[in-house]
Amino acid sequence: EAGVVQSPRYKIIEKKQPVAFWCNPISGHNTLYWYLQNLGQGPELLIRYENEEAVDDSQLPKDRFSAERLKGVDSTLKIQPAELGDSAVYLCASSRGGQDTGELFFGEGSRLTVL
């Protein structure tokens, strides 16, 4: 089966510009996650979707970050405006959801550099 697909892999922008990341999860996976990974650190959850519903967005900085998952499949994470401190890798992951084993399937990530 195809894995989790993310794009773009790399993005360089100037501060105050907007940026968007796209994620296509594994087919049939109801749960989708966006994680932030700073250099030398582990992934930190930004938002979790169960189908179309954002069930945990407590760590999403809502003043500049937004996300959507239309039709419960693909998802987009947006930052507007970007700040220097947003430079990081943005990871998308999916899982089957429900009473699953808890394994997450990750994409390769989108590396953002804000100048």
Place this chain on the structure above:
Amino acid sequence: GNSVTQMEGPVTLSEEAFLTINCTYTATGYPSLFWYVQYPGEGLQLLLKATKADDKGSNKGFEATYRKETTSFHLEKGSVQVSDSAVYFCALRNTNAGKSTFGDGTTLTVKP
């Protein structure tokens, strides 16, 4: 809240050496425990997991045992290879919460 503490890296070993990467956790209830691996240029992928106390997860020669009494899930391999060079992440997940918590990762470099 939940937390995972990993042995600080980086770790550099010679080929065929024994590997241990320590991982301890703090969590409520009975979480599932995981080791993920990230090879250079690739995404994180599951290496092994254990869902209850005293379970041993194993894969590709790696092993880890869920120790509830010491809240630990140390990763071990008897003989590492150059191809094992990667970043290893310990993680836990409370099934009810649906959220995974990760350690900061340990970079392993294996030299021929």
